[in-house]
Amino acid sequence: MLHLGIDIGGTKxxxxxxxxxxECVQRLRRPTHKESYDAFMRQLLTLIADIRAVSPQPFTLGIGLPGAIDPQSGRIxxxxxxxxxxxxxxxDIMQQLGQPVWMxxxxxxxxxxxxxxxxxxGATTVFG
Known part of the structure; x- marks a missing residue:
């Protein structure tokens, strides 16, 4: 199984x-659309589709983003x-893709x- 990781930042x-x-199979980078949530979603889904076009094999999907995720509501x-x-x-991504997403x-x-x-x-404690 392949693994897709997406890093969402303020600019990219x-x-x-x-x-x-x-090992890296494919790497793509796009600017982050910040005009609206819908524009952001379109950009993110296009990025995922572009990866899928290169490698149509199934993959797990994990996303890191600069914000807190409310554990009760899932809202950022x-x-x-x-x-x-x-x-x-x-x-919203799970609904669009029909697959689990870790975030x-x-x-x-x-x-x-x-x-x-x-x-x-190998360390017993790690601070980030």
Missing amino acids: MEAVLLDPAG KNCNCLVLNGHDLRR ANDADCFTLSEAVDGAGA
């Missing part, structure tokens, strides 16, 4: 498709990409990555 969104060994808050605030992006704060994703296979690998 970047998608990296990895094979089971963790305190995001520097203001059009995302108040929306349940995970739910977390990008700083938490960075720290977990460092702890698993980065500078903190």
Whole structure:
């Protein structure tokens, strides 16, 4: 199974498709549309479709974004990409794609990555 990771930022969104060994199969980068939530969703779904066009194999999907995700409602808050605030992006993407989506704060994703296979690998405690 392939794994697609998307980093959503205030100015860009970047998608990296990895094979089971963790090797990069495809990498695409697009500007983040901040005019409206609908424009953002169209851009994100186009990015995913562009990856799927290169590699039509099924993939898991994980997204990191600069904001908090309310654990009760799934809505994003305190995001520097203001059009995302108040929306349940995970739910909306799952409805569009018909597949599970994992989503977390990008700083938490960075720290977990460092702890698993980065500078903190093997350490008992890692701070991010």
